[in-house]
Amino acid sequence: MTEVAIVIGSTRPGRVGEAVARWVHELAAKRGDAEFELVDLKDYDLPHLDEMMPAAMGQYSQPHTRAWAEKVAGFDAFVFVTPEYNHSTTGALKNAIDFLHAEWHNKAAGFVSYGSNGGVRAVEHLRLVLGELQVADVQAQVALSVFTDFEHFTAFKPGEHHEATLNTMLAQVVAWGEALAPLRT
Numbered sequence: 001m002t003e004v005a006i007v008i009g010s011t012r013p014g015r016v017g018e019a020v021a022r023w024v025h026e027l028a029a030k031r032g033d034a035e036f037e038l039v040d041l042k043d044y045d046l047p048h049l050d051e052m053m054p055a056a057m058g059q060y061s062q063p064h065t066r067a068w069a070e071k072v073a074g075f076d077a078f079v080f081v082t083p084e085y086n087h088s089t090t091g092a093l094k095n096a097i098d099f100l101h102a103e104w105h106n107k108a109a110g111f112v113s114y115g116s117n118g119g120v121r122a123v124e125h126l127r128l129v130l131g132e133l134q135v136a137d138v139q140a141q142v143a144l145s146v147f148t149d150f151e152h153f154t155a156f157k158p159g160e161h162h163e164a165t166l167n168t169m170l171a172q173v174v175a176w177g178e179a180l181a182p183l184r185t
């Protein structure tokens, strides 16, 4: 079955990203078309990129790089849950992406973002970055507002209307994850 990672893009203490990712996972788990797993960047404790060789060479020297590579390699597709930091994604997520190369290739990605304008600028940046890594980014996107989908900017209370968009996005991610399977062999 298609394996989809739900990646928590914020590592900040007190982050709201974990609650958002758990909501995504809860709804995704009700689908029967793929396996969904939460992947928390915090668990991989990646420093700022510390590999001597470019990731495209695939010669990973550090144990943390190998552990992260092994994890990412096991998935067919990704849902990136990202806040907007200074009109982009988080440094932690960009760094985690930069650590690897072939492990991302020919896989699908969708996005759940949040911010004052739904985090849409973070996702536009991510789409550019992932294009370089041959990740196929789907059209549907869940854009959550820190004003209306959170109480006091912290307690996550998503509007019900987001569920339909989330399901559309997940369906696109699973379909493209499956469609690209022949290229990953």
Ligand SMILES: Cc1cc2nc3c(=O)[nH]c(=O)nc-3n(C[C@H](O)[C@H](O)[C@H](O)COP(=O)(O)O)c2cc1C
Pocket (backbone or CB within 6 Å): 010, 011, 012, 014, 015, 016, 017, 018, 083, 084, 085, 086, 087, 088, 114, 115, 116, 117, 118, 119, 146, 153
């Ligand atoms: C360094 C930093 C920069 C931010 N820049 C933006 C921004 O450009 N646009 C925006 O809508 N929100 C911005 N925010 C607000 C975050 O989107 C909001 O705090 C969100 O809850 C952060 O996600 P997290 O709690 O999961 O880390 C910024 C927050 C931080 C910490």
